[in-house]
Amino acid sequence: MSAFLACVLVASAGTLALRLFFLGRDEPVPSPDMLRAAMEHLPVSILSALVFREFILGGPGLTARLFSASVAVLLALTLRKDIVTILGGLLAYWAFTALSPLSP
Numbered sequence: 265m266s267a268f269l270a271c272v273l274v275a276s277a278g279t280l281a282l283r284l285f286f287l288g289r290d291e292p293v294p295s296p297d298m299l300r301a302a303m304e305h306l307p308v309s310i311l312s313a314l315v316f317r318e319f320i321l322g323g324p325g326l327t328a329r330l331f332s333a334s335v336a337v338l339l340a341l342t343l344r345k346d347i348v349t350i351l352g353g354l355l356a357y358w359a360f361t362a363l364s365p366l367s368p
Contacts, residue, residue, distance in 0.1 A: 328360045336349050
């Protein structure tokens with residue numbers, strides 16, 4: 265057995281064990297209040313990390329991306345619905361690129 269295959273098998277067994285620890289129980293595992301409060305802000309923080317990466321790299325179409333990212337962040341902060349945030353950002357990007365002479 266190669267070393268790579270052994271690593272894959274050990275990682276797979278560890279992942280399965282972690283999932284079964286939480287999913288295989290009869291009663292839910294209690295989580296601390298601080299963890300629950302932090303999980304409420306998780307979608308916005310992931311969206312921010314993805315958006316800021318695009319702005320740092322720059323490139324063509326930065327104006328359209330900035331506009332659509334602003335719309336998506338406002339939707340995420342006000343509505344807190346992930347699918348609405350994604351679709352709103354996509355629609356804003358498509359509308360901006362279709363209607364703006366500044367689009368690439």
